[in-house]
Amino acid sequence: METVARATWGVAYAGIIPDEVQRRLLDSWYSLQSLSRALATNGSSFFVAESGGEVIGFAQFVRRSSESVELTRIYVLPDRQRSGIGMRLLDAGLAEFREEGLKQVTVQVERDNRNGRRFYERAGFADPRELSHDVQGFGLALVEYRRPILGRLLSGLAMGESPRWHENRLWFSDWGGARDRSRRP
Ligand SMILES: CC(C)(COP(=O)(O)OP(=O)(O)OC[C@H]1O[C@@H](n2cnc3c(N)ncnc32)[C@H](O)[C@@H]1OP(=O)(O)O)[C@@H](O)C(=O)NCCC(=O)NCCS
Numbered sequence: 001m002e003t004v005a006r007a008t009w010g011v012a013y014a015g016i017i018p019d020e021v022q023r024r025l026l027d028s029w030y031s032l033q034s035l036s037r038a039l040a041t042n043g044s045s046f047f048v049a050e051s052g053g054e055v056i057g058f059a060q061f062v063r064r065s066s067e068s069v070e071l072t073r074i075y076v077l078p079d080r081q082r083s084g085i086g087m088r089l090l091d092a093g094l095a096e097f098r099e100e101g102l103k104q105v106t107v108q109v110e111r112d113n114r115n116g117r118r119f120y121e122r123a124g125f126a127d128p129r130e131l132s133h134d135v136q137g138f139g140l141a142l143v144e145y146r147r148p149i150l151g152r153l154l155s156g157l158a159m160g161e162s163p164r165w166h167e168n169r170l171w172f173s174d175w176g177g178a179r180d181r182s183r184r185p
Pocket residue numbers: 008012073074075076077080081082083084085086087088109110113115116118119120122
């Protein structure tokens with residue numbers, strides 16, 4: 001996951017987050033310790049897209065209440081973008097959270113990340129609300145979107161059907177709490 005984030009950030013955040021701040025955040029958020037903590041956080045689920053034994057994309061969701069879950073990060077390697085992997089990662093989450101009875105998913109994205117915002121809007125996220133966060137001394141302008149969990153899945157799956165890959169493999173694990181719900185379709 002660290003490799004995917006490092007390959008993706010420079011392109012995605014050029015002109016949005018200064019290089020020096022990116023380096024500091026990557027070192028901090030993708031250290032072994034930080035990732036281990038994120039994997040163990042109660043209510044957090046990671047979904048990982050793999051191809052040929054390599055991680056090519058991932059998404060993390062964190063349950064915020066009995067009704068709501070937040071998509072906290074989603075990245076796909078630059079040379080694998082625009083081939084539907086992001087939507088499948090999102091679908092994997094939506095299918096799982098619908099089963100749990102959650103109602104809404106939220107996401108915060110950089111206000112000036114046009115490609116990221118287009119992806120979310122295409123995925124049915126709406127009602128953008130502007131906010132800002134201080135990340136290690138840098139004021140980051142963001143928008144928060146939301147969308148209901150119920151509804152059509154994005155990559156053409158029917159609700160109730162498990163997300164599946166044809167050739168590439170999508171696997172996902174729920175690392176929160178005592179339950180180990182790892183499964184490999
Ligand atoms: C955003 C991201 C996760 C989407 O994953 P992906 O696998 O590329 O997305 P998909 O192929 O499922 O794209 C679905 C739709 O989203 C939109 N979209 C995705 N990436 C886009 C881009 N770079 N430019 C414009 N639209 C884009 C398109 O409408 C696309 O449909 P289309 O290709 O039929 O036009 C991925 O592009 C990425 O890692 N981007 C950089 C990091 C980032 O911005 N992350 C989100 C903010 S935290």
